[in-house]
Amino acid sequence: MKPTVLNTPNSNLLELEHVSFSYPDGGIGLDDCTLIIRHGSRNALIGANGSGKTTLFQHCNGLLQPQSGLVRYDGEAIDYGRKGLRQLRSKVGMVFQNPDRQLFSASVQEDVSFGPFNLGLAESAVRQRVAAALLAVGMEAFANKAVHNLSYGEKKRVCIAGVLAMEPELLVLDEPMAGLDQRMQEELLIVLDELHERGITLLLATHDIDFAYRWADRLHLISAGRCTATLEAADLADCGDALSAVGLPLPKVVELHNRLMAKGALSNERTPRTPRTHGELLALL
Incomplete structure (x- = not known):
């Protein structure tokens, strides 16, 4: 089944074109996968565990390179050289599902500072970015706190702040609601909505069709490593066949x-x- 692609001229920020990737053990991560993310949109990548969501995300900022197919960012094919990847990762920020995979500094401020310092910015510029990023996620009062003393939800916010300090255009979040209680989920959604209002394009993974429907502009369905359809959330009531094809209910x-x-x-x-x-x-x- 070929993907349904929603597209308008000059609106595409990220494009995967017929991307395939297999792991050394023979497991298929992506299989002829095509996906388009538009500038300024809110996107939910939805599929079951093992459907290829994380593998796709790792192609978004060059952590993985396609074995066939092409990834474009803002109309240009990704350059997988050192300079090209550094430039890409300053524009595409990724937040992993488990915050402990992403946090490695002793204090919150040190962790959020790491990315901007790697860009070669002056200390004064880094301080400004860190302060703005922590403010954006409501963690400004935690700047000097030890990372290991934070709650799970606070760690997720710090991870987002670390990515925001790079001033990305696209924020990719792998299962951001996993492990959060209802209050923490609501708080994180407020943060994401505020980031979207600032013009940041959002792409997150979920297996929760109810959440995806109420939050996203577009839903991208993925099954067995292939994006099977891209659906406007407002039209989802008429897309029961596309959902059932990948085992999802209305x-x-x-x-x-x-x-x-x-x-x-x-x-x-x-x-x-x-x-x-x-x-x-x-x-x-």
Whole structure:
């Protein structure tokens, strides 16, 4: 099944074109995978565990190189030389699922400073970037705290701050909600929404169709290492076949809305579009 690609001229920030990658043990990471991420969009890459989400993300900033196919950033093929990768990683920031894989300095400030110092910036510029990044994620009061004394959710915020200090154009987050309780998830979503308002393009991985539906502009479905479809979130109610093809159900709020419509509790006149949250559905009722 070929991917459904949503595209408009001059709008693409990141493109994977027929990318394939296999691991040394023979495991397939990506299989003829095509994906387009537009400037300024909020994107959810959704698929089951082992579907290829992490492998795809590692191609976004050059941690892995395609064995076939092509990755483009802002219209240009990625240069995998040292200079090219350094430039790419200053624009594409990645936050891993486990924050302990990303944090290695003694204090919060030292950790967030690492990337900007590697760019060769002056100390005064680094300090400004670090302060702004910590402020953006609500961790400015933790600058001198020891990393090992932070909670899991606080560590995730510091990881995001470390990436933000590089002033990226695209922020890639691998399962950012994993391991967070409901309050921490809500706090992280506020941070992500604020970053999006600042113009940062967002791409995150999830296996939660309900969360993806209410948060993202576009959902990219991945199965067995291949992106099978790219769907506008606003049109998801009409995409049940594409979802079921990769083993995903319709979002619960869509199912409930459809049943209420079938029972006559709601009419097409009152619901010109399918609600994306339970709050929107309750307001209609």
